[in-house]
Amino acid sequence: MGFYLGIDFGTSGARAIVIDAKRQIQAERQLEFTESSDWSQCWQTTLFQLIEQIPVSLRRELSAIALNGTSSTVLLCDRSGNPITPPLLYNDARGRDTLEEIRAVAPPQQITLSATSSLAKLRWWYHHLQPADTPLYFLHQADWLAFQLHGKIGISDYHNALKLGYDVENLCYPDWLEPLTAPFKLPQVLAPGTPIGEILPPMRDRFHFPPDCLVCAGTTDSIAAFLASGATSPGEAVTSLGSTLVIKLLSHTRIDEAASGIYSHRLGNLWLVGGASNTGGAVLRHFFSDVELAELSQQINPEQPSLLDYYPLLQPGDRFPINDPNLLPRLEPHPDNPVDFLQGLLEGIARIEALGYQRLQALGATPLTRVYTAGGGTKNLTWMRMRDRYLNVPVIPSPQTEAAYGSALLSYGNFS
């Protein structure tokens, strides 16, 4: 007995990692999402297919499972967990029109004051769905996926619940939130990693899990990447260069500033301060294949700054370090040489990252000492060198870059 399973639902695919009690990886599997018109169905199928790919000898000895999902990807379900409307994805900004009603009651620097926050999405549903005669449960992606395994409806963790307005300092929903969230049922919130319950018998039988295998409260994808990195000292940070750019700095001080989309997750008795930008690998992938990215990057001289001044976005709107749902992309002029264009994009993203860290320092976060890097951009050493130049601290790949590894550690109990 003694294996731990972490499952990461990212923006473009899902990964599973099994570790042993010495934190060594015993199995790793991944699946890309296919373009889907039914996301919840796609996630459920992917979850089950991923589990099936884990060697049955490991599954038979699993002690615990934890999942992470993309932050602010949310669902509305009936009491059996059936989604009653398509999920709203992490970057869906349709809630922008509800910000005034949130601003009217929320404290001024609340992270819910963002067009993509979970609360803004809940308010959008409130205004656009027919009233239901049965209770409707508001869940995050990670909550809903864990529910498939433990079967208890309405349970979340305080990482996922932050952008819904949960008070992570006092561990309760604040009074100002109640009038905004009725009549929806909000999840009960547990500390990430807390055991929720044993695996459901049909899941146990289908996947050959032991009956006492526990399903634990999860986290968000970029916090899981932080946990995987091994960063533990205040001043250490992790930048996730996946489809989006997310930065997280471990700090003694809590910081929340709505105008720059800066917020603080709780991590033990410290804070993970930072924010998430819509820039990142998704913009690179729009213009280049991964093979082109690798080849063209080798032709860039990282010591020679580009003269291009891009703010790479695929559509108007950013969350951090400028929280403005109407912010325009800046991708002109477009040089003929693809190497120059790619250099402009990589530098533009590096400048946004540096601006984010500068803002955190200006607001009083613990001084930055080093930046670990997780996500698909980690393999780009040219980019790493450019970022080193902008950040002025060592930029190094995380020893473990996969969020699924962080969730596996969570299920092992390291962070509860």
Ligand SMILES: Nc1ncnc2c1ncn2[C@@H]1O[C@H](COP(=O)(O)OP(=O)(O)O)[C@@H](O)[C@H]1O
């Ligand atoms: N050599 C590279 N340089 C920079 N970015 C890369 C490179 N290879 C892949 N990527 C980027 O990595 C991203 C995928 O990373 P990943 O961590 O899997 O994302 P997510 O989990 O957010 O979907 C893609 O958007 C792609 O553009």
Ligand SMILES: O=C(CO)[C@H](O)[C@H](O)COP(=O)(O)O
């Ligand atoms: O952009 C994202 C989707 O990949 C990030 O997961 C997200 O917004 C970061 O949020 P959090 O700090 O709550 O983990």
